[in-house]
Amino acid sequence: MAHIHLEDGALSPIWVLFWWAVAAALIAFALYSMRREPASVKRLTVGAMCAAVGIAAFMVTIPVFGVHLNLTPLIGILAGPAVGGIAVLVINLFSAAVGHGGWGVIGVNVVINLIEVMVGYYAYRSLKGSLRIGRFASGFSAATMALVASAIIVVVIIAVAGIQDSHLEEEETAHNLVFIAAANLIMGVIEGFITAYILTFIGKVKPDLLVEVERPRKDSEEAQPSSS
Amino acid sequence: MxxxxxxxxxxxxxxxxxxxxxxxxxxxxxxxxxxxxxxxxxxxxxxxxxxxxxxxxxxxxxxxxxxxxxxxxxxxxxxxxxxxxxxxxxxxxxxxxxxxxxxxxxxxxxxxxxxxxxxxxxxxxxxxxxxxxxxxxxxxxxxxxYNQVVYIARRTMPAVIASMFLLTYRFLFVTSDELTSVLDTLHSRNGNLVRGITRQTKLFAGIFGHAFIHAFERAERISKAMESRGFDGGFPITxxxxxxxxxxxxxxxxxxxxxxxxxxxxxxxxxxx
Structure with missing residues (x-):
């Protein structure tokens, strides 16, 4: 969840079930979207590869910042929202297995990561594809927007649901989460820069990976019927 | 190990x-x-x-x-x-x-x-x-x-999620090895990864960028191989x-x-x- 995963027991059973239901609906929609689109085997392997890189990436701590990367907005940009959505579910399943976030809170963690994937994808597509802004600026803006949005949503979700066994009101809980929000915002900007550099690097070395997401919306809408 | x-x-x-x-x-x-x-x-x-x-x-x-x-x-x-x-x-x-x-x-x-x-x-x-x-x-x-995890995953998850989960498990070893090798190389050449913020951001961008490019190339090769072998979305249960x-x-x-x-x-x- 952003850069702070929730562990089991942080949310009450009602909220755990609620977020599982929301996540299940979103994942069902992602599965439906994947089935409608062609070349499913390739999309499956691309999703699995993205998930593998995402898991491998969080095992690497960046020395100066002392943080690890999420790369969820980047996964969204490269794999698209549907495949990216399934990939973040898989990342969360693996993470839960090794204690990097709980099993019961996979629902809420998936919802947050899905927001990062979708905001990352659609923001990048709008900025680079439609508005023709540079790759670095588009990548930085899209990833930062996605991670800032998720950082704010993390605070809202926890403030509304409350930490289990806490007697504080919503407002007091939100105040207590200011430091987490601030840390997530700073990390969001750092990851925004790294994502922008990665996209610039990929654009130079293998630009065909970005063709689809950087295609102007009109072109992609015209191209869609012929591809299917 | x-x-x-x-x-x-x-x-x-x-x-x-x-x-x-x-x-x-x-x-x-x-x-x-x-x-x-x-x-x-x-x-x-x-x-x-x-x-x-x-x-x-x-x-x-x-x-x-x-x-x-x-x-x-x-x-x-x-x-x-x-x-x-x-x-x-x-x-x-x-x-x-x-x-x-x-x-x-x-x-x-x-x-x-x-x-x-x-x-x-x-x-x-x-x-x-x-x-x-x-x-x-x-x-x-x-x-x-692993074989037992495969069986339980196939029985409890939708086919697409189970397949992606199991493929991720297989790819994880190769991907983490690749990342580790790149980091090992960097260590052997520079001794330390701690550099200035801009330099380090570019350095890690290159490392993860490479990882993604290789991941996509590998995904393309594997998907072709899977299709040629008649992959139908299921994993063999041994x-x-x-x-x-x-x-x-x-x-x-x-x-x-x-x-x-x-x-x-x-x-x-x-x-x-």
Missing amino acids: SRRTYTKHVPDVRMITHYADSGSSIVHGMNPWTKAVMLFFVVALVTVVTDLIVLLAIYVFTLSFYICGRLPIRLLVGWYSLPLVFVVTLVIMFIFTEPGDEVASLELWSTKIAVTDNGLILMVKLVVRALAVVTFSLATFMTTR ERVSRPSASGIAAISVSIAILAVAVANRYFGLRGW
């Missing part, structure tokens, strides 16, 4: 696989369905139970389960650091702001900061809950072989997992009973729990 990982805090998947494949403890011999169902009950229990003593009892049970699997305690302690950091980061402010009696206080620049008993209890409860689930989860995966034995069913029944009592106590206020 992994030759090298770049964190001591995140469990190495290769290490988990090694213990699952090579162990011969009583927990290794348990039916995987029983372990999976019990993992579900441990997660449900720590979510429902609010009594610290009961939570501690659940933790002791999960730790005993881990020890019965003859799994390394020292590694487990190292792996605890990540969930501990997550919990402490989340509730560090609550130990000062939660209403309750003062346990300790400090005056800084004429501002009094006090740790309350309820704040401390809140943090301890969340830590115990997190550690109980992490311990049982790791014990389950470190004692269940080992079927039988239903739980009588003792397994007994363990599951006891878990259901305990969860039912916990739910009843929480929502209907049973006395004496």
Whole structure:
């Protein structure tokens, strides 16, 4: 969840079930979207590869910042929202297995990561594809927007649901989460820069990976019927 | 076994696989369905139970389960650091702001900061809950072989998610090896990865960029190979997992009973729990 995963027991059973239901609906929609689109085997392997890189990436701590990367907005940009959505579910399943976030809170963690994937994808597509802004600026803006949005949503979700066994009101809980929000915002900007550099690097070395997401919306809408 | 990982805090998947494949403890011999169902009950229990003593009892049970699997305690302690950091980061402010009696206080620049008993209890409860689930989860995966995980994944998840989950598991070894090799190379050439912020950002962007490019190239090759072999979305199941034995069913029944009592106590206020 952003850069702070929730562990089991942080949310009450009602909220755990609620977020599982929301996540299940979103994942069902992602599965439906994947089935409608062609070349499913390739999309499956691309999703699995993205998930593998995402898991491998969080095992690497960046020395100066002392943080690890999420790369969820980047996964969204490269794999698209549907495949990216399934990939973040898989990342969360693996993470839960090794204690990097709980099993019961996979629902809420998936919802947050899905927001990062979708905001990352659609923001990048709008900025680079439609508005023709540079790759670095588009990548930085899209990833930062996605991670800032998720950082704010993390605070809202926890403030509304409350930490289990806490007697504080919503407002007091939100105040207590200011430091987490601030840390997530700073990390969001750092990851925004790294994502922008990665996209610039990929654009130079293998630009065909970005063709689809950087295609102007009109072109992609015209191209869609012929591809299917 | 992994030759090298770049964190001591995140469990190495290769290490988990090694213990699952090579162990011969009583927990290794348990039916995987029983372990999976019990993992579900441990997660449900720590979510429902609010009594610290009961939570501690659940933790002791999960730790005993881990020890019965003859799994390394020292590694487990190292792996605890990540969930501990997550919990402490989340509730560090609550130990000062939660209403309750003062346990300790400090005056800084004429501002009094006090740790309350309820704040401390809140943090301890969340830590115990997190550690109980992490311990049982790791014990389950470190004692269940890959073939058994494949079977359970195929039976419990939608086909696309199960396939992506299992493909990710396979690709993870290659991907993490690749990342490790690049980092090893960097270490061998520069001695240290700590550089200026801009330089380091570019450095890591190159490393992860390479990882993604290779991942996409590999995905393309593998998908062609899979299609040419007639991949139909299913994974070959080489080992079927039988239903739980009588003792397994007994363990599951006891878990259901305990969860039912916990739910009843929480929502209907049973006395004496």
